[in-house]
Amino acid sequence: MQIHIVQNGDSIWQIAQQYRTAMNQIVLLNELTNPDVLVVGQSLVIPEPGHDYVIQPGDTLWQVAQMFGVTVQELAVANNITDPSLIFVGQMLINPYITHTVQAGEYIWGIAQRYGISAERIIAVNDIGQPGLIFPGQTLRIPVSAKPFTEVNAYITQVDNQGAPGVMRLGRYLTYLSPFMYSVRDDGTLTELPDQPVLEAAKANNVAPLMVVTNFTGGEFNSDLAAAVLRSSEVQEALISNLLTTMREKGYAGVNFDFEYVYPEDRRNYNNFLRRVVAGLHSEGFLVTTALAPKENADQKGLLYEAHDYQAHGEIADFVILMTYEWGWAGGEPWAIAPINEVRNVLDYAITVIPRDKIVMGMPLYGRDWNIPWVEGTTASTLSPKEAVQLAAEYGAAIQYNETYQSPFFRYTDESGQRHEVWFEDARSVQAKYNTVKEYGLRGVSYWALGTPFPQNWPMLQSNFRIRKF
Structure with missing residues (x-):
């Protein structure tokens, strides 16, 4: 798969011709509402013919497998598909093999060296009885190079029947799903969450749900509420008991604590609380995870940061x-x-205080639209990357790309004469983030949050990693 940046005069027909692929494959993969309208600077993900295939209306996994010359099982395994009936229009499937036509003078060993796999693997895949018995013009199936494994978490705020279809559609890309949220009360009880629809969708895709527990109340994270929990062993015992009851009943795989704006004096209390939770939950096989504010040093000041002890x-x-x-x-x-x-x-x-294989890097699936010149006290609107591109098209704005931030942006003027500045994510920006995950050797990524359309993210993820299932 490749990334194409739209230039002046580009059309979908020309781009398809350039990459020798079908127009509808590009349109479906990028969810282009109006293929006749492209934005200068817009990124498009381009499927590679023979290697990538974008599901079209009426397709079945069996039909795609026949097209690739593989079994349904091989195709399902290569694409993390638990149920062969769970395929969706616009999703990309990757062929687990590429083809190689044997040239005069080639041998199995040399072909294996070229593709970075073992000769034994080529022999087994192609059912070659004697390694020397290949001939010019013969077509061999070559397993694609193995991509690194990663773990993927996604928070989701739509946890009812509205959120379930998105989980069904995207579940094969996820290791964990974190329905947001259960709020703790000052007596250790928990608020209710109508999360059964998304939990069922997660189960259908072999996705492990994490129970998100916060100190959020009254529309904000509450420092006093966190203190009430972290300073009382009785409240903590009640909370742990309620956690276990809920996780057992609903099938959660673990818990994710998102305690924010915790008083600095509760830093040690938070660490001790986590130790108590681990003692109570690990014995039953549950995971214990936390969400931490983005700190650049151990002593970073501010209520958001000080109680979050990275090393602990x-x-x-x-x-x-x-x-x-x-x-x-x-x-x-x-x-x-x-x-x-x-x-x-x-x-x-x-990475200086946390093992790399315990670090999951957060990634946004959204953008923002600010009025400019910016005035303190004003609030930007949130929009999806897909909506951002549509907005640029509507106002005839060219999309620019900041190389330092590795992020796209544009400016436009609305009908009232108000100027705007929009920052969002695209295929280039997520590729930069996936490169960072690989460079730093991290455990994986975590998205905030499902529910905002960002069609380019998923083929980019799929092209970089194999998704580990819990």
Whole structure:
């Protein structure tokens, strides 16, 4: 798969001709509402003929397998499909093999060296009785190079019947699903969450759900509520008991604590609480994970940061999710949501105190639209990457790309004369993030949040990694 950046004069027909693929494959994969309208600077993901196939209306997994010359089982395994009937229009399937036509003078060993796999694997896949018995013009199936495994978590705020279809559609890309949220009360009880629809969808896709527990109440994270829990062993015991009851009843695989704006004096209390939770939950096979604010050093000041002890959480929890987004927050000045240079600053500190295989890097699936010149006290609107491109098309704005932040942006003027600045994510920006995950050797990524259309993310993820299932 490749990324194409739209230039002046480009059309879908021309782009399809350039990459020798079908127009509808590009249209479906990028979910282009109007293929006749492209935006200069827009990124498009381009499927590679013979290797990538985008599901069209009426397709079955058996038909695609026949097209690739593989079995349904081989195709399902290569694409993390639990149920062969769970395929969706617009999703990309990857052929587990490429073809090689034997040339005069070639031998199995040399072909294996060329593709970076063992000669034995080629022999087995092609049912070659004697390794020397290949001949010019013969077609061999070559297993595609193995991509690294990664774990993928996604938070989801639509946990009822509205959210379930998205989980069904995207579940094969996920290791974990984190329905947001259960709020703890000051007596250790938990609020209710109508999460059964998304839990059932997760189960159908072999996705492990994590129970998100927060100190969120009254529309905000509450420091006093966190203190009430973290300073009372009785409340903690009640909370652990209620956690176990809920996880057993609903089939959760573990818990994700998202305690934010915790008082600095409760830093040690939070660590001790996590130790108590681990003692209570590990014995029953449940995971214990946490979400941490993006810190660049151990002593970073601010209520959001000080109680989050990276080293302790890295020692205690099974893994931690670093919330490496929201630099461009709704109440602040226009900026990239997750500028890669800032993300790397956080990771540079994190890897010094947390094992790399316990670090999950946060990624945003959204963008923001600010009024400019920015005025303190104003709030940006949140939009999906797909909506951002549609907005640029509507106002005839060219999309630019900031190389330092590795993020696309554009400016436009609305009908009232108000100027705007939009920052969002595209195929290029997520590729930069996936490159970072591989470079730093991290456990995986965590998305905030499902429900905002970002069709380019999923083929990019699939092209970079194999998704580990829990």
